[in-house]
Amino acid sequence: MIEIDERQYKTPLFDALVSLAQSRKISFHTPGHKSGKGIATRFVKFVGPKIFSIDLTTLDEIDSLQKPTGVIKEAQELAALAYGADTSFFLINGTTGGNHAMVITACDPGDKIIVARNSHKSVLAGMIFAGAMPVFINPKVDKSLKLTLNVTFEDVKEVIDENPDAKALFLTSPNYYGITADLERIIPYAHKRGLITVIDEAHGPHLKFHPELPTSAMEAGADMCVQSTHKIIGGMTQSSMLHVKRERVNISTLRNVLKMAQSTSPSYILMASLDLARMQMATEGNKLLSRALELARKARKSINRIKGISCFGQEIAEESGMGGLDETKLTITVKELGLSGYEVSQILNHRFNIQVEMADPFHILVIVSIGDRQDDLDRLVKALRVIASENQGKESGPLGKFKLPIFKSKMSITPREAFFKKYRDMKLEESAGEISSEIVTVYPPGIPILIPGEVITPEIRDYLLQISKLGATIDGLPNDDNSLISVLK
Ligand SMILES: Cc1ncc(COP(=O)(O)O)c(C=O)c1O
Secondary structure, eight states: OOOOGGGGOOOHHHHHHHHHHHTTOOOOOSSSSTTTSSOOOHHHHHHHHHHHTTOSSSSSGGSSSSOSOOOOOOHHHHHHHHOSEEEEEEEHHHHHHHHHHHHHHHHOOOOOOHHHHTTOHHHHHHHHHHOOEEEEOOOOEEEETTTOOOOOOOHHHHHHHHTTTEEEEESSHHHTEEEEEHHHHHHHHHHHOOOOOEEEEOOOTTTTOOTOOOOTTTTOOEEEEEEOHHHHSSTTTTTTEEEEEESOOOOOHHHHHHHSSSSSSOOHHHHHHHHHHHHHHHHHHHHHHHHHHHHHHHHHHHTTTSSOEOOTHHHHHHHHHEEEEEEEEEEEEEEEGOHHHHHHHHHHHHHHHOOOEOOSSSSEEEEEOOOOOOOHHHHHHHHHHHHHEEEEEEEGGGGGGOOOOOOOBBBBSHHHHHSSSOOEOOOOOOOOOBBBOOOEEEETTTTEEEEEBBBOHHHHHHHHHHHHHHOOOOESSSSSSSSEEEEEE
16 A cells, blocks of 8 residues: 555645635736736637636745745645655746756856766757766667667766766656666766766656656655656646755755746746646556556557567666666557658558657657556557558668667867857758757757767768658758758858
Protein backbone atom coordinates (compact mmCIF):
# COMPACT_ATOMS: atom_id res chain seq x y z
CA MET A 1 0.00 0.00 0.00
CA ILE A 2 1.34 3.43 -0.94
CA GLU A 3 0.91 5.85 1.93
CA ILE A 4 -0.52 9.19 0.90
CA ASP A 5 0.46 12.36 2.71
CA GLU A 6 -2.88 14.02 3.55
CA ARG A 7 -1.41 17.47 2.80
CA GLN A 8 -1.12 16.49 -0.86
CA TYR A 9 -4.90 16.61 -1.34
CA LYS A 10 -4.71 20.39 -0.94
CA THR A 11 -4.76 22.67 -4.00
CA PRO A 12 -4.29 26.12 -2.45
CA LEU A 13 -3.77 28.09 -5.64
CA PHE A 14 -6.66 26.53 -7.54
CA ASP A 15 -8.99 26.96 -4.54
CA ALA A 16 -8.06 30.63 -4.17
CA LEU A 17 -8.67 31.25 -7.87
CA VAL A 18 -12.10 29.62 -7.78
CA SER A 19 -13.03 31.49 -4.65
CA LEU A 20 -11.96 34.84 -6.14
CA ALA A 21 -13.80 34.11 -9.38
CA GLN A 22 -16.96 33.27 -7.46
CA SER A 23 -16.78 36.45 -5.39
CA ARG A 24 -17.64 38.43 -8.55
CA LYS A 25 -15.62 41.46 -7.48
CA ILE A 26 -15.61 44.32 -9.96
CA SER A 27 -12.34 44.31 -11.86
CA PHE A 28 -10.58 47.52 -12.85
CA HIS A 29 -7.36 45.61 -13.47
CA THR A 30 -5.78 43.46 -16.15
CA PRO A 31 -6.48 41.24 -18.04
CA GLY A 32 -8.51 43.54 -20.26
CA HIS A 33 -11.12 40.92 -21.10
CA LYS A 34 -12.50 41.26 -17.52
CA SER A 35 -13.41 37.64 -16.78
CA GLY A 36 -14.32 36.93 -20.39
CA LYS A 37 -16.72 39.83 -20.97
CA GLY A 38 -14.34 41.28 -23.54
CA ILE A 39 -13.42 38.03 -25.25
CA ALA A 40 -14.46 37.38 -28.85
CA THR A 41 -17.79 35.53 -28.84
CA ARG A 42 -16.54 32.68 -31.01
CA PHE A 43 -13.84 31.89 -28.49
CA VAL A 44 -16.27 31.91 -25.54
CA LYS A 45 -18.77 29.79 -27.48
CA PHE A 46 -16.16 27.14 -28.14
CA VAL A 47 -14.47 26.88 -24.75
CA GLY A 48 -17.27 28.05 -22.47
CA PRO A 49 -17.18 31.09 -20.16
CA LYS A 50 -15.71 29.63 -16.95
CA ILE A 51 -12.09 29.39 -17.99
CA PHE A 52 -11.96 33.19 -18.42
CA SER A 53 -13.14 33.80 -14.86
CA ILE A 54 -9.88 32.31 -13.56
CA ASP A 55 -7.67 34.03 -16.12
CA LEU A 56 -6.62 36.59 -13.55
CA THR A 57 -3.56 38.60 -12.71
CA THR A 58 -1.41 39.08 -9.61
CA LEU A 59 -3.81 40.09 -6.82
CA ASP A 60 -3.68 39.82 -3.01
CA GLU A 61 -6.01 36.80 -2.91
CA ILE A 62 -4.04 34.75 -5.44
CA ASP A 63 -0.46 35.81 -4.68
CA SER A 64 2.44 36.79 -6.93
CA LEU A 65 4.80 34.45 -8.81
CA GLN A 66 7.56 37.06 -8.65
CA LYS A 67 7.37 37.30 -4.85
CA PRO A 68 5.17 34.53 -3.50
CA THR A 69 4.00 34.89 0.08
CA GLY A 70 0.55 33.27 -0.05
CA VAL A 71 -1.16 30.54 -2.05
CA ILE A 72 1.54 30.27 -4.75
CA LYS A 73 4.16 29.88 -2.02
CA GLU A 74 2.03 27.17 -0.41
CA ALA A 75 1.44 25.39 -3.73
CA GLN A 76 5.16 25.44 -4.55
CA GLU A 77 5.96 24.08 -1.07
CA LEU A 78 3.56 21.19 -1.62
CA ALA A 79 5.29 20.48 -4.95
CA ALA A 80 8.70 20.47 -3.23
CA LEU A 81 7.36 18.04 -0.63
CA ALA A 82 5.89 15.76 -3.30
CA TYR A 83 9.06 15.72 -5.42
CA GLY A 84 11.62 15.60 -2.59
CA ALA A 85 13.13 19.05 -3.27
CA ASP A 86 14.13 21.80 -0.85
CA THR A 87 12.38 24.36 -3.06
CA SER A 88 10.22 24.08 -6.18
CA PHE A 89 9.35 26.81 -8.65
CA PHE A 90 6.37 27.00 -10.99
CA LEU A 91 7.36 27.86 -14.56
CA ILE A 92 5.08 29.35 -17.16
CA ASN A 93 7.59 29.31 -20.01
CA GLY A 94 8.02 25.55 -20.10
CA THR A 95 11.17 23.62 -19.45
CA THR A 96 12.84 25.96 -21.94
CA GLY A 97 12.79 28.74 -19.33
CA GLY A 98 13.91 26.32 -16.61
CA ASN A 99 16.93 25.21 -18.62
CA HIS A 100 17.94 28.82 -19.22
CA ALA A 101 17.67 29.58 -15.51
CA MET A 102 19.53 26.47 -14.36
CA VAL A 103 22.53 27.10 -16.63
CA ILE A 104 22.73 30.78 -15.70
CA THR A 105 22.55 29.84 -12.00
CA ALA A 106 25.17 27.08 -12.23
CA CYS A 107 27.70 28.93 -14.41
CA ASP A 108 29.49 32.27 -14.39
CA PRO A 109 30.78 33.65 -17.70
CA GLY A 110 33.66 31.48 -18.95
CA ASP A 111 32.84 28.52 -16.68
CA LYS A 112 33.11 25.06 -18.16
CA ILE A 113 29.99 22.95 -18.15
CA ILE A 114 30.03 19.25 -19.04
CA VAL A 115 26.94 18.62 -21.07
CA ALA A 116 25.40 15.65 -22.86
CA ARG A 117 25.28 16.25 -26.60
CA ASN A 118 21.63 15.15 -26.69
CA SER A 119 20.58 18.26 -24.76
CA HIS A 120 17.65 20.33 -25.93
CA LYS A 121 18.47 23.59 -27.69
CA SER A 122 17.28 25.55 -24.64
CA VAL A 123 20.34 24.24 -22.75
CA LEU A 124 22.56 25.71 -25.44
CA ALA A 125 20.59 28.93 -25.31
CA GLY A 126 21.25 28.95 -21.54
CA MET A 127 24.96 28.77 -22.31
CA ILE A 128 24.69 31.68 -24.74
CA PHE A 129 22.99 33.73 -22.01
CA ALA A 130 25.51 32.65 -19.36
CA GLY A 131 28.66 32.80 -21.50
CA ALA A 132 29.56 29.26 -20.39
CA MET A 133 31.84 26.92 -22.33
CA PRO A 134 30.40 23.46 -23.07
CA VAL A 135 32.41 20.26 -22.97
CA PHE A 136 30.30 17.62 -24.67
CA ILE A 137 29.70 13.98 -23.87
CA ASN A 138 28.30 11.98 -26.77
CA PRO A 139 25.44 9.64 -25.93
CA LYS A 140 25.75 5.98 -26.84
CA VAL A 141 24.24 4.90 -30.16
CA ASP A 142 22.50 1.58 -30.79
CA LYS A 143 23.82 0.78 -34.25
CA SER A 144 21.30 -1.91 -35.09
CA LEU A 145 18.26 0.14 -34.02
CA LYS A 146 19.89 3.32 -35.38
CA LEU A 147 18.87 5.10 -32.24
CA THR A 148 20.65 7.54 -29.95
CA LEU A 149 20.43 6.25 -26.38
CA ASN A 150 21.71 8.20 -23.36
CA VAL A 151 25.18 8.76 -21.91
CA THR A 152 26.90 5.93 -20.00
CA PHE A 153 28.50 6.21 -16.58
CA GLU A 154 31.90 5.34 -18.07
CA ASP A 155 31.72 8.10 -20.70
CA VAL A 156 30.59 10.68 -18.16
CA LYS A 157 33.34 9.66 -15.75
CA GLU A 158 35.98 9.97 -18.46
CA VAL A 159 34.92 13.53 -19.37
CA ILE A 160 34.67 14.53 -15.70
CA ASP A 161 38.18 13.17 -15.05
CA GLU A 162 39.56 15.04 -18.06
CA ASN A 163 37.99 18.33 -16.94
CA PRO A 164 38.72 18.84 -13.25
CA ASP A 165 38.07 22.59 -13.67
CA ALA A 166 34.44 22.12 -14.83
CA LYS A 167 31.75 23.72 -12.72
CA ALA A 168 28.65 21.68 -13.52
CA LEU A 169 27.37 18.52 -15.18
CA PHE A 170 24.21 18.85 -17.27
CA LEU A 171 22.38 15.72 -18.46
CA THR A 172 19.04 15.01 -20.07
CA SER A 173 17.31 12.10 -18.43
CA PRO A 174 15.05 10.51 -19.56
CA ASN A 175 15.74 11.30 -23.19
CA TYR A 176 12.86 11.72 -25.63
CA TYR A 177 12.60 7.93 -26.01
CA GLY A 178 12.25 7.43 -22.24
CA ILE A 179 15.79 6.11 -21.74
CA THR A 180 17.42 7.38 -18.56
CA ALA A 181 21.11 7.77 -17.76
CA ASP A 182 22.39 5.83 -14.74
CA LEU A 183 21.98 8.83 -12.45
CA GLU A 184 22.36 6.75 -9.30
CA ARG A 185 26.02 6.14 -10.24
CA ILE A 186 26.71 9.35 -12.16
CA ILE A 187 25.48 11.93 -9.64
CA PRO A 188 27.48 10.70 -6.61
CA TYR A 189 30.61 10.56 -8.79
CA ALA A 190 30.05 14.09 -10.09
CA HIS A 191 29.48 15.34 -6.54
CA LYS A 192 32.71 13.71 -5.40
CA ARG A 193 34.47 15.73 -8.11
CA GLY A 194 32.84 18.94 -6.90
CA LEU A 195 30.34 19.40 -9.73
CA ILE A 196 26.84 20.81 -9.50
CA THR A 197 24.51 18.25 -11.10
CA VAL A 198 21.73 19.59 -13.27
CA ILE A 199 19.16 17.41 -15.02
CA ASP A 200 16.71 18.23 -17.78
CA GLU A 201 13.90 15.89 -16.75
CA ALA A 202 11.40 17.35 -19.24
CA HIS A 203 10.11 13.84 -19.93
CA GLY A 204 10.04 12.66 -16.32
CA PRO A 205 7.54 14.53 -14.11
CA HIS A 206 5.80 11.20 -13.40
CA LEU A 207 8.84 9.05 -12.54
CA LYS A 208 8.69 9.74 -8.81
CA PHE A 209 5.17 8.37 -8.54
CA HIS A 210 5.56 4.78 -9.70
CA PRO A 211 8.06 2.16 -8.49
CA GLU A 212 8.21 0.52 -11.94
CA LEU A 213 9.41 3.72 -13.59
CA PRO A 214 13.12 4.67 -13.55
CA THR A 215 14.59 6.60 -10.62
CA SER A 216 13.87 10.32 -10.84
CA ALA A 217 16.59 13.00 -10.80
CA MET A 218 15.73 14.30 -7.32
CA GLU A 219 15.70 10.74 -5.91
CA ALA A 220 19.13 10.15 -7.45
CA GLY A 221 20.47 13.25 -5.65
CA ALA A 222 20.47 15.88 -8.43
CA ASP A 223 21.00 19.48 -7.33
CA MET A 224 18.51 20.93 -9.83
CA CYS A 225 16.07 19.48 -12.29
CA VAL A 226 13.31 20.79 -14.49
CA GLN A 227 10.24 18.88 -15.66
CA SER A 228 7.68 19.55 -18.36
CA THR A 229 4.57 18.82 -16.31
CA HIS A 230 2.62 19.61 -19.48
CA LYS A 231 4.34 16.99 -21.62
CA ILE A 232 3.57 13.88 -19.62
CA ILE A 233 1.04 14.55 -16.84
CA GLY A 234 -1.77 17.01 -16.14
CA GLY A 235 -0.11 20.41 -16.61
CA MET A 236 -1.38 22.65 -19.38
CA THR A 237 0.95 23.41 -22.28
CA GLN A 238 3.88 25.63 -21.18
CA SER A 239 3.59 24.68 -17.51
CA SER A 240 6.72 23.15 -15.96
CA MET A 241 8.38 22.86 -12.56
CA LEU A 242 11.93 23.41 -11.41
CA HIS A 243 13.12 21.57 -8.29
CA VAL A 244 16.27 22.41 -6.36
CA LYS A 245 18.30 21.25 -3.37
CA ARG A 246 20.21 23.85 -1.42
CA GLU A 247 23.49 22.06 -0.62
CA ARG A 248 25.34 23.12 -3.78
CA VAL A 249 23.01 25.69 -5.36
CA ASN A 250 22.42 29.23 -4.21
CA ILE A 251 18.63 29.26 -4.26
CA SER A 252 18.48 33.07 -3.96
CA THR A 253 20.48 33.36 -7.19
CA LEU A 254 18.14 30.91 -8.92
CA ARG A 255 15.12 32.83 -7.64
CA ASN A 256 16.55 36.10 -8.98
CA VAL A 257 17.32 34.55 -12.37
CA LEU A 258 13.77 33.20 -12.61
CA LYS A 259 12.43 36.65 -11.77
CA MET A 260 14.32 38.00 -14.79
CA ALA A 261 13.44 35.09 -17.08
CA GLN A 262 9.73 34.75 -16.34
CA SER A 263 6.84 36.99 -17.29
CA THR A 264 5.55 39.45 -14.71
CA SER A 265 2.07 38.48 -15.95
CA PRO A 266 2.12 34.70 -15.43
CA SER A 267 -0.93 32.72 -16.48
CA TYR A 268 -2.88 31.63 -13.39
CA ILE A 269 -4.54 28.95 -15.48
CA LEU A 270 -1.16 27.39 -16.16
CA MET A 271 -0.09 27.70 -12.53
CA ALA A 272 -3.38 26.22 -11.28
CA SER A 273 -2.85 23.29 -13.61
CA LEU A 274 0.53 22.70 -11.92
CA ASP A 275 -1.11 22.80 -8.50
CA LEU A 276 -3.70 20.23 -9.60
CA ALA A 277 -1.25 18.02 -11.52
CA ARG A 278 0.93 17.74 -8.41
CA MET A 279 -2.11 16.88 -6.28
CA GLN A 280 -3.24 14.29 -8.81
CA MET A 281 0.18 12.60 -9.01
CA ALA A 282 0.78 12.67 -5.24
CA THR A 283 -2.63 11.24 -4.39
CA GLU A 284 -3.49 8.89 -7.24
CA GLY A 285 -0.40 8.85 -9.46
CA ASN A 286 0.40 5.26 -8.63
CA LYS A 287 -2.99 4.00 -9.78
CA LEU A 288 -3.11 6.18 -12.91
CA LEU A 289 0.43 5.30 -13.95
CA SER A 290 -0.17 1.58 -13.35
CA ARG A 291 -2.93 1.84 -15.92
CA ALA A 292 -0.75 3.75 -18.42
CA LEU A 293 2.03 1.18 -17.96
CA GLU A 294 -0.40 -1.68 -18.49
CA LEU A 295 -1.73 -0.09 -21.71
CA ALA A 296 1.78 0.53 -23.01
CA ARG A 297 3.03 -2.95 -22.13
CA LYS A 298 0.08 -4.62 -23.84
CA ALA A 299 0.51 -2.45 -26.95
CA ARG A 300 4.27 -3.13 -27.01
CA LYS A 301 3.59 -6.89 -27.02
CA SER A 302 1.05 -6.59 -29.85
CA ILE A 303 3.37 -4.35 -31.89
CA ASN A 304 6.23 -6.82 -31.52
CA ARG A 305 4.02 -9.50 -33.07
CA ILE A 306 3.66 -7.45 -36.29
CA LYS A 307 6.10 -8.54 -38.97
CA GLY A 308 8.49 -5.78 -40.02
CA ILE A 309 8.15 -3.49 -37.02
CA SER A 310 9.38 -3.69 -33.44
CA CYS A 311 9.31 -1.83 -30.16
CA PHE A 312 12.13 -2.30 -27.66
CA GLY A 313 11.55 -2.81 -23.94
CA GLN A 314 13.58 -2.84 -20.72
CA GLU A 315 16.33 -4.95 -22.31
CA ILE A 316 17.63 -1.86 -24.13
CA ALA A 317 18.65 -0.25 -20.84
CA GLU A 318 20.13 -3.41 -19.36
CA GLU A 319 22.22 -4.22 -22.42
CA SER A 320 23.64 -0.74 -22.93
CA GLY A 321 24.48 0.55 -19.46
CA MET A 322 21.58 2.98 -19.22
CA GLY A 323 19.66 3.73 -16.02
CA GLY A 324 16.32 2.36 -17.19
CA LEU A 325 13.43 2.74 -19.59
CA ASP A 326 10.17 4.55 -19.04
CA GLU A 327 7.93 1.92 -20.60
CA THR A 328 5.12 4.39 -21.28
CA LYS A 329 7.16 5.59 -24.25
CA LEU A 330 6.79 3.34 -27.29
CA THR A 331 9.62 3.80 -29.77
CA ILE A 332 8.47 1.88 -32.81
CA THR A 333 11.18 0.88 -35.29
CA VAL A 334 9.84 0.86 -38.85
CA LYS A 335 13.03 0.60 -40.93
CA GLU A 336 12.30 -2.97 -42.13
CA LEU A 337 9.25 -1.66 -44.00
CA GLY A 338 11.37 0.47 -46.31
CA LEU A 339 9.51 3.53 -45.00
CA SER A 340 10.99 6.31 -42.93
CA GLY A 341 9.51 7.17 -39.55
CA TYR A 342 8.38 10.45 -41.16
CA GLU A 343 6.40 8.53 -43.80
CA VAL A 344 4.76 6.22 -41.27
CA SER A 345 3.86 9.24 -39.15
CA GLN A 346 2.23 10.92 -42.19
CA ILE A 347 0.26 7.76 -43.09
CA LEU A 348 -0.96 7.38 -39.50
CA ASN A 349 -2.05 11.00 -39.46
CA HIS A 350 -3.71 11.38 -42.83
CA ARG A 351 -5.17 7.91 -43.30
CA PHE A 352 -5.89 6.76 -39.75
CA ASN A 353 -6.33 10.05 -37.84
CA ILE A 354 -3.60 9.07 -35.42
CA GLN A 355 -0.97 11.62 -34.44
CA VAL A 356 2.30 10.51 -32.90
CA GLU A 357 4.68 12.57 -30.79
CA MET A 358 7.67 12.41 -33.07
CA ALA A 359 9.26 10.66 -36.01
CA ASP A 360 12.89 10.21 -36.98
CA PRO A 361 14.33 8.46 -40.02
CA PHE A 362 13.81 4.98 -38.54
CA HIS A 363 11.22 5.29 -35.77
CA ILE A 364 8.04 6.83 -34.59
CA LEU A 365 7.54 7.74 -30.96
CA VAL A 366 4.24 7.23 -29.19
CA ILE A 367 3.61 8.68 -25.73
CA VAL A 368 1.16 6.66 -23.65
CA SER A 369 -0.08 8.62 -20.66
CA ILE A 370 -2.68 8.80 -17.93
CA GLY A 371 -5.01 10.28 -20.55
CA ASP A 372 -5.04 7.26 -22.88
CA ARG A 373 -7.66 4.52 -23.21
CA GLN A 374 -7.46 0.93 -24.42
CA ASP A 375 -9.40 1.84 -27.55
CA ASP A 376 -6.79 4.45 -28.56
CA LEU A 377 -4.02 1.87 -28.42
CA ASP A 378 -6.10 -0.77 -30.20
CA ARG A 379 -6.57 1.67 -33.08
CA LEU A 380 -2.84 2.36 -33.21
CA VAL A 381 -1.97 -1.35 -33.29
CA LYS A 382 -4.59 -2.03 -35.99
CA ALA A 383 -3.29 0.81 -38.15
CA LEU A 384 0.29 -0.41 -37.77
CA ARG A 385 -0.82 -3.89 -38.85
CA VAL A 386 -2.32 -2.46 -42.04
CA ILE A 387 0.76 -0.31 -42.80
CA ALA A 388 3.09 -3.26 -42.17
CA SER A 389 1.09 -5.65 -44.34
CA GLU A 390 1.11 -3.18 -47.23
CA ASN A 391 4.85 -2.59 -47.06
CA GLN A 392 6.44 -6.00 -46.60
CA GLY A 393 9.71 -6.61 -48.44
CA LYS A 394 10.06 -3.06 -49.75
CA GLU A 395 13.50 -1.71 -50.63
CA SER A 396 14.93 0.69 -48.07
CA GLY A 397 15.79 3.36 -50.71
CA PRO A 398 17.74 6.40 -49.45
CA LEU A 399 17.27 5.16 -45.87
CA GLY A 400 19.73 2.32 -46.49
CA LYS A 401 22.58 4.82 -46.76
CA PHE A 402 21.46 7.06 -43.92
CA LYS A 403 23.93 7.53 -41.09
CA LEU A 404 23.33 9.04 -37.66
CA PRO A 405 25.42 12.17 -37.03
CA ILE A 406 28.87 11.78 -35.51
CA PHE A 407 29.65 14.70 -33.24
CA LYS A 408 33.31 15.63 -32.93
CA SER A 409 32.71 18.99 -31.42
CA LYS A 410 35.58 21.46 -31.62
CA MET A 411 34.98 24.78 -29.86
CA SER A 412 37.59 27.50 -29.73
CA ILE A 413 35.25 30.24 -28.49
CA THR A 414 32.15 30.09 -26.31
CA PRO A 415 28.73 29.75 -27.95
CA ARG A 416 28.00 33.26 -26.66
CA GLU A 417 31.04 34.81 -28.36
CA ALA A 418 30.16 33.01 -31.60
CA PHE A 419 26.50 34.03 -31.39
CA PHE A 420 27.36 37.73 -31.27
CA LYS A 421 29.97 37.64 -34.06
CA LYS A 422 29.21 38.76 -37.62
CA TYR A 423 27.88 36.02 -39.87
CA ARG A 424 27.01 35.34 -43.51
CA ASP A 425 24.72 32.84 -45.19
CA MET A 426 26.28 30.31 -47.57
CA LYS A 427 25.33 27.10 -49.39
CA LEU A 428 25.00 24.20 -46.95
CA GLU A 429 26.61 21.91 -49.55
CA GLU A 430 29.82 23.96 -49.47
CA SER A 431 29.94 24.62 -45.74
CA ALA A 432 32.32 21.92 -44.46
CA GLY A 433 35.15 23.51 -42.46
CA GLU A 434 33.20 26.72 -41.71
CA ILE A 435 32.04 27.69 -38.21
CA SER A 436 28.33 27.69 -37.44
CA SER A 437 26.84 30.90 -36.08
CA GLU A 438 23.45 29.40 -35.19
CA ILE A 439 21.86 26.61 -33.18
CA VAL A 440 20.72 24.13 -35.85
CA THR A 441 18.30 21.45 -34.68
CA VAL A 442 16.08 18.79 -36.13
CA TYR A 443 12.70 19.41 -34.57
CA PRO A 444 11.42 17.48 -32.74
CA PRO A 445 13.37 16.43 -30.71
CA GLY A 446 15.15 19.82 -30.81
CA ILE A 447 18.60 18.44 -30.13
CA PRO A 448 21.32 20.68 -31.61
CA ILE A 449 23.15 19.29 -34.61
CA LEU A 450 25.32 22.41 -34.66
CA ILE A 451 25.87 25.14 -32.14
CA PRO A 452 27.37 28.62 -32.50
CA GLY A 453 31.16 28.33 -32.56
CA GLU A 454 31.22 24.71 -33.74
CA VAL A 455 33.08 23.61 -36.86
CA ILE A 456 30.82 22.13 -39.56
CA THR A 457 32.39 18.75 -40.34
CA PRO A 458 31.71 16.98 -43.67
CA GLU A 459 29.73 14.32 -41.70
CA ILE A 460 27.44 16.91 -40.11
CA ARG A 461 26.96 18.70 -43.46
CA ASP A 462 26.01 15.35 -45.10
CA TYR A 463 23.69 14.48 -42.23
CA LEU A 464 21.81 17.77 -42.62
CA LEU A 465 21.54 17.30 -46.39
CA GLN A 466 20.24 13.75 -45.98
CA ILE A 467 17.76 14.43 -43.22
CA SER A 468 16.40 17.42 -45.09
CA LYS A 469 15.70 15.18 -48.11
CA LEU A 470 13.84 12.73 -45.85
CA GLY A 471 11.43 15.47 -44.81
CA ALA A 472 12.65 16.36 -41.31
CA THR A 473 11.93 19.83 -39.97
CA ILE A 474 15.22 21.64 -39.54
CA ASP A 475 15.30 24.70 -37.35
CA GLY A 476 18.16 27.20 -37.50
CA LEU A 477 18.87 27.23 -41.24
CA PRO A 478 18.09 30.63 -42.75
CA ASN A 479 15.86 29.67 -45.70
CA ASP A 480 12.80 27.48 -46.19
CA ASP A 481 14.35 24.87 -48.50
CA ASN A 482 17.28 24.25 -46.11
CA SER A 483 19.88 24.98 -48.80
CA LEU A 484 21.70 27.72 -46.85
CA ILE A 485 23.47 27.86 -43.49
CA SER A 486 24.71 30.79 -41.38
CA VAL A 487 28.44 30.75 -40.69
CA LEU A 488 30.88 33.11 -38.99
CA LYS A 489 32.43 35.73 -41.26
C1 LIG B 1 14.55 17.12 -23.39
C2 LIG B 1 13.79 18.39 -23.55
N1 LIG B 1 14.12 19.45 -22.81
C3 LIG B 1 13.44 20.62 -22.91
C4 LIG B 1 12.41 20.76 -23.78
C5 LIG B 1 11.67 22.08 -23.82
O1 LIG B 1 10.56 21.93 -23.02
P1 LIG B 1 9.28 22.90 -23.08
O2 LIG B 1 8.59 22.57 -24.36
O3 LIG B 1 8.52 22.52 -21.86
O4 LIG B 1 9.78 24.29 -23.05
C6 LIG B 1 12.02 19.69 -24.58
C7 LIG B 1 10.93 19.84 -25.55
O5 LIG B 1 10.71 19.08 -26.43
C8 LIG B 1 12.73 18.46 -24.48
O6 LIG B 1 12.40 17.40 -25.22
